[in-house]
Amino acid sequence: MAEIQAAAESRGTKPRAKKHAFRLDMTPMVDLAFLLLTFFMLTTTFSKPNVMQLTMPVKPDINDVPPVIVEADALTLILDGKNRVHYFYGLNDAQNPAELHTTGFSADGLRQVLLKQRQRSPRTVVLIKTTPDATYRDMVDALDEMTITGQKKYAVVDTSPADLALLHR
CATH class of the missing domain: 3.30.420.270 (Nucleotidyltransferase; domain 5)
Structure with a gap:
């Protein structure tokens, strides 16, 4: 979370305005980014490869006669x-x-x-x-x-x- 740290007071004669240092904690935003990333990765459907069905003939025996084509x-x-x-x-x-x-x-x-x-x-x-x-x-x-x-x-x-x-x- 964001936190404000008070600077130490100096012991001078004049009262000075206090300087505040600002530090932003990025941990919650990184957590949210990873949650969203994993959510979208798990809910996405991947593209399926297009495959052509191809039927190959059985390897002929040595004694088989090849088919005659008219x-x-x-x-x-x-x-x-x-x-x-x-x-x-x-x-x-x-x-x-x-x-x-x-x-x-x-x-x-x-x-x-x-x-x-x-x-x-x-x-x-x-x-x-x-x-x-x-x-x-x-x-x-x-x-x-x-x-x-x-x-x-x-x-x-x-x-x-x-x-x-x-x-x-």
Whole structure:
């Protein structure tokens, strides 16, 4: 608390006015600050991380035969740097190169391509491939589009040399 201390009287001839020293005790204010700080820390809700549910397949046995993808039901996405997505319908061969199209991650880009392909063939399997220039954000955006459009079957696959040759043409 604030206290006033009286100064000692001098024994001079004239009566002097008494000087009072003032000292402010900050202890109650510091106590109140810590009480408020702990109150707000305990009553605050912390932000929860946004997590995407991703189901990974079971590791195949050595004797298992990989699933066969029908070319008419396949859509191949190649994620390139600079927020670009190259895509083609079907599978790519060195003998039969596919017709390559390019779009972006906007709502008018990849999302519309996925929705149109799903209307054409409800059994569509999307193959997602990346180039060395692709970023982690590109992959997350592509997986988000799969979730938004309700795509049930998609796989992250290694990029073949035929796909890289198709990109460089």
